[in-house]
Structure formats: structure tokens, C-alpha cells
Amino acid sequence: MDKSKVDYSVYLVTDSTPAILGTKDLVRVVEAAVRGGVSIVQYRDKHSDRQTAVQTARKLLEVTRRFGVPLLVNDRVDVAVEVGCEGVHIGQDDMAYEEARKLLGPDKIIGVTASSVDEALAACKAGADYLGLGTVYATPTKKDTKSIIGPSGIRSILQALSSAGHASIPTVCIGGINARNATAVLLESSAAPQKSLDGIAVVSALVAADDPAAAARDLLAKVVTGRVPDVLRAVAEATPLSHNMTNLVVQNFAANVALAVGASPIMANYAEEAADLAKLGGALVINMGTVTPDGLKNHIQAIQAYNAAGGPVVLDPVGAGATSIRRSAVQTLLSSGKFTIIKGNEREIHTISNTSSAIVQRGVDSSSTLSIPQRAALAKSVSRSTGGGAVVVLTGKTDIVSDGVRTLRIDNGHEYLGRVTGTGCTLGTTLSAMVAAFRGKKSPLVAAVAGLVMFEIAAERAGVRDDVRGPGTFVPAFLDELSALREETVRGDVKWLAGAKVEAVEVEEE
Numbered sequence: 331m332d333k334s335k336v337d338y339s340v341y342l343v344t345d346s347t348p349a350i351l352g353t354k355d356l357v358r359v360v361e362a363a364v365r366g367g368v369s370i371v372q373y374r375d376k377h378s379d380r381q382t383a384v385q386t387a388r389k390l391l392e393v394t395r396r397f398g399v400p401l402l403v404n405d406r407v408d409v410a411v412e413v414g415c416e417g418v419h420i421g422q423d424d425m426a427y428e429e430a431r432k433l434l435g436p437d438k439i440i441g442v443t444a445s446s447v448d449e450a451l452a453a454c455k456a457g458a459d460y461l462g463l464g465t466v467y468a469t470p471t472k473k474d475t476k477s478i479i480g481p482s483g484i485r486s487i488l489q490a491l492s493s494a495g496h497a498s499i500p501t502v503c504i505g506g507i508n509a510r511n512a513t514a515v516l517l518e519s520s521a522a523p524q525k526s527l528d529g530i531a532v533v534s535a536l537v538a539a540d541d542p543a544a545a546a547r548d549l550l551a552k553v554v555t556g557r558v559p560d561v562l563r564a565v566a567e568a569t570p571l572s573h574n575m576t577n578l579v580v581q582n583f584a585a586n587v588a589l590a591v592g593a594s595p596i597m598a599n600y601a602e603e604a605a606d607l608a609k610l611g612g613a614l615v616i617n618m619g620t621v622t623p624d625g626l627k628n629h630i631q632a633i634q635a636y637n638a639a640g641g642p643v644v645l646d647p648v649g650a651g652a653t654s655i656r657r658s659a660v661q662t663l664l665s666s667g668k669f670t671i672i673k674g675n676e677r678e679i680h681t682i683s684n685t686s687s688a689i690v691q692r693g694v695d696s697s698s699t700l701s702i703p704q705r706a707a708l709a710k711s712v713s714r715s716t717g718g719g720a721v722v723v724l725t726g727k728t729d730i731v732s733d734g735v736r737t738l739r740i741d742n743g744h745e746y747l748g749r750v751t752g753t754g755c756t757l758g759t760t761l762s763a764m765v766a767a768f769r770g771k772k773s774p775l776v777a778a779v780a781g782l783v784m785f786e787i788a789a790e791r792a793g794v795r796d797d798v799r800g801p802g803t804f805v806p807a808f809l810d811e812l813s814a815l816r817e818e819t820v821r822g823d824v825k826w827l828a829g830a831k832v833e834a835v836e837v838e839e840e
């Protein structure tokens with residue numbers, strides 16, 4: 331397991347006590363929660379004897395390995411060593427970091443709890459792989475007021491970490507976090523410049539839940555939404571290059587949208603330039619809207635240049651189902667390299683899908699519209715079928731975003747977006763800015779959701795303005811609102827985010 335790729339978004343800490351677990355089976359609860367969106371599990375059991383702890387850890391490991399998420403053991407390093415799980419979490423009173431590292435070796439994850447700036451800095455210095463910051467709020471089991479630091483304590487620690495050069499250490503907050511307070515904690519702590527939380531750790535919000543999978547989905551949507559300001563701030567800070575190889579219709583609109591969201595656009599269709607441009611830390615948009623044989627050759631060369639430089643590539647297969655040329659062009663593009671995001675409407679994404687998928691075969695002919703569960707299954711299966719694990723964004727009145735594991739729906743937007751040409755294309759440009767600026771954070775899914783939420787809430791705000799009387803007056807108002815959302819977010823005013831309609835959706839395994 332590559333430690334740098336661990337996703338800390340929704341971090342489940344188990345509790346086997348009857349007061350929290352009740353009479354349920356812990357392994358089943360964990361399995362349901364992981365299916366719902368938990369990205370990392372910590373087995374915490376202060377009471378069982380060693381043999382029981384080893385047995386339970388083995389059962390949990392069987393579940394977490396099946397879903398590809400890491401399992402850590404709280405405190406009991408010997409149990410972690412015996413079962414060979416991905417690492418441990420240690421508190422300030424538990425075995426010292428150095429001793430744990432000696433027993434586990436360099437490749438295992440060691441997380442450390444920190445309740446103060448000093449503890450956090452010491453843990454970073456020792457070499458901890460991530461920090462659990464808290465206790466945020468008192469809980470029935472943790473009333474020790476000394477360690478209760480609230481969201482403002484979290485923010486102070488994050489600020490100190492970033493000033494001390496530890497901005498890249500992953501952090502989760504822990505202690506009394508649940509679906510009701512998660513958004514507030516994430517937004518308040520993300521007011522710290524440069525550094526915000528990577529996730530939330532929860533105990534009873536999942537272990538005591540009647541439906542742990544639904545509770546995990548709910549938390550996942552909140553964590554992803556709570557990270558939107560991070561992405562927008564990263565764009566504002568980096569002003570990343572958005573290199574567009576796009577269609578003839580949207581050149582000017584796309585360049586203006588790039589500027590409004592905080593990126594630096596260049597419309598450059600000559601692929602010989604791509605190797606140089608790829609070195610500038612931006613992202614490439616490949617839009618097939620006005621495909622030509624020459625354009626296709628340039629697209630392939632540019633995709634390969636960005637792949638070689640490790641730069642993100644957004645594919646927009648415009649009109650992919652409309653002609654046989656486009657059908658084969660999109661296949662040529664897909665086989666020519668890797669994509670970070672593939673964005674298209676239902677017909678386009680369906681065209682590039684592997685139509686052996688039962689869900690797709692049942693639902694689609696040229697005129698049909700898929701239900702939300704079918705669209706979610708389609709996005710997920712297309713993401714899985716692209717070997718590199720591209721995030722698939724399926725647009726429409728409801729947008730679906732899937733990274734092949736987690737699938738979310740976004741219900742924001744305004745009908746004027748469907749009455750102006752090129753909104754899909756300029757959304758592609760927006761997404762390129764987001765993935766370019768957020769690439770160090772390794773979460774193109776979060777970047778994609780941020781782009782969608784910003785784009786669509788800007789459209790909602792523009793759509794209700796008094797000076798907007800139709801699609802014509804909508805376009806300039808939309809540019810204004812995109813720009814205003816960026817400015818508000820940079821100022822730390824994220825009230826607009828309360829209007830975000832993001833939900834995780836359950837997708838049946840095929």
C-alpha cells in the first residue's frame with residue numbers, strides 16, 4: 331500500500347462497547363460503513379483479551395482488503411504486527427512513536443493523536459504519517475475537558491502546522507463529530523490558510539447508526555462539500571494554466587470562464603506546444619466539439635505530453651454519439667492515454683461506456699433517459715473501465731460524479747445552463763482549473779465536485795438576478811457570479827456553500 335495515497339475523508343473508529351455497538355455484529359457494521367463510503371478504519375478495542383482482538387482484527391482486515399481501504403489498530407501495536415494490517419493509531423499515553431515504528435517498519439501507517447500545537451508539532455517531527463486532532467467536542471465517553479479543543483483549537487493547530495512547514499501532513503478531527511456538526515467543523519477549520527482538514531473521524535455516528543451505510547454516505551457528502559473552499563482557494567492561489575484544445579464555438583466563453591474561476595487560460599491547438607505548456611503545472615482540456623483529422627492528431631500528441639509530465643487531462647467527448655466519426659474518434663482518444671476527468675452528458679458517456687453493462691443495456695436507446703440510479707451505475711462503470719481510474723462527470727439537470735468507488739449527485743444548477751451553447755464545454759474548462767490546482771491533494775473527485783458546485787451555484791445566483799431576462803443576459807451575469815463566488819471564498823465568506831446540494835448515492839455492485 332502506498333501511504334501517500336491513503337484517503338482520510340471518512341475515518342471510522344470502531345467501538346465494541348454495548349452502549350455504542352448495541353447487539354450488532356461489529357464486522358457487519360464495518361462492512362456496511364465501508365460500502366457506504368468510509369475510506370479508512372481504525373479498530374479500537376480497549377477491553378478484549380489479546381486473542382479476541384487478533385481474531386476480530388483478522389475479520390475486519392478481510393473486509394477492508396476486499397474494499398481496498400486501510401485498517402489500523404488503536405494502540406495495540408502487537409496486534410497490528412500479528413495480523414499484518416496497514417498500521418496503528420497511537421495516543422499521547424500509548425506506546426511512543428519510535429517504539430511503534432521499530433516494531434512496524436517504515437512502510438506502515440502510524441497516526442498520532444494531538445490535542446495541542448506542541449503535541450502536533452512533536453508528532454510531525456517524530457515522523458507520524460497523519461494526525462488525529464481533538465477532542466473536538468465532549469462525548470458521553472470523553473468528558474475530559476483538558477483535551478476538548480473545539481473547532482477553534484483545530485484551526486490553531488492547522489495554522490501552526492502550516493507555518494512550521496508541515497502543511498502536507500494529513501489531518502482528521504476526532505471527538506463528538508457527527509452528521510449534524512461535521513460541516514461546521516470542516517468549514518470553520520478550513521478558515522486556516524494553506525491547511526485544512528483531510529477528513530473527519532467518527533465513532534458512534536457510524537457504529538451506533540441504524541443504517542451505517544447510509545450514515546457513511548451522508549458523512550462522505552458532507553466531507554466532500556466541506557472541502558470545496560479548499561479547492562477554490564487553491565485555484566485562486568495557483569492561478570493554474572488551463573490549456574484548452576477546444577471547439578470553435580466556445581473559445582472565448584471558455585477563456586472567460588477560466589478567468590472568472592481563477593485560472594489562467596490559453597487556447598492552444600498546436601500540439602508541438604504541449605510539452606512546454608505541460609511543464610507549467612496546469613491541466614489540459616481535450617474537447618472534441620469540432621473534431622477534424624488534424625485536430626485529432628494534435629489531441630493525441632498533447633494528451634501524451636501531459637501524461638508524460640504528470641499533468642491532469644480532462645476529456646470532453648462532445649457529440650460522441652452523434653456520428654460514426656465521433657464514435658471512433660473518442661475511442662482513439664481513450665486509447666491514446668490516461669484521463670483525470672471524463673465529462674459528458676448522458677449520451678456521450680453512454681457512447682464511451684462498455685455496453686455489455688446490464689444496467690446500461692436495459693436503459694438506453696437513442697432517445698431514452700436514464701433514471702438517477704442508472705446514471706450513477708453508468709458513471710461508476712465508465713470510471714472503472716478506464717484503467718487509470720478517471721473521475722467521470724455525467725452532466726444534466728442532476729449531475730453525477732464517480733471515481734469508481736464513491737459516487738455523488740449534485741442537484742444544483744439553473745435551466746438557463748441548458749439554453750446556452752457551450753455550458754458543458756466551459757464546465758470542462760472549470761474542472762481543469764480545479765484538478766490542476768488541487769493535484770497535490772490527490773483527490774480529483776473532490777476537485778470535480780468543487781468545480782460543479784461553484785459552476786452551478788453561480789448559475790443559480792445569475793438566474794434569479796433582476797437584470798437577467800433570458801439566456802442572453804444570463805451569460806454575462808453568470809461570469810460575474812463565478813467571479814464573485816471566487817472572491818467571497820478567498821475572503822473566507824463561504825455562506826453560499828449552504829446552498830450546495832451534494833449527496834452520495836448507493837450504486838449496486840454489478
Ligand SMILES: Nc1ncnc2c1ncn2[C@@H]1O[C@H](COP(=O)(O)OP(=O)(O)OP(=O)(O)O)[C@@H](O)[C@H]1O
Nearest residue numbers: 675725726727743744745747748751752753754755
Ligand atoms: N435543466 C437544468 N437545470 C439545471 N442545471 C442544468 C440543466 N441543464 C444543464 N444543466 C447544467 O449545465 C451544465 C452543462 O450540462 P449539459 O448536460 O447541458 O452539458 P452539454 O450537453 O455538454 O452542454 P454543451 O454541449 O452546450 O456544452 C451542467 O453543469 C449541468 O448540471
Ligand SMILES: Cc1ncsc1CCO
Nearest residue numbers: 577579619620648751752
Ligand atoms: C454547437 C456546437 N457544435 C460543436 S461544439 C458546439 C458547442 C456545444 O458543445
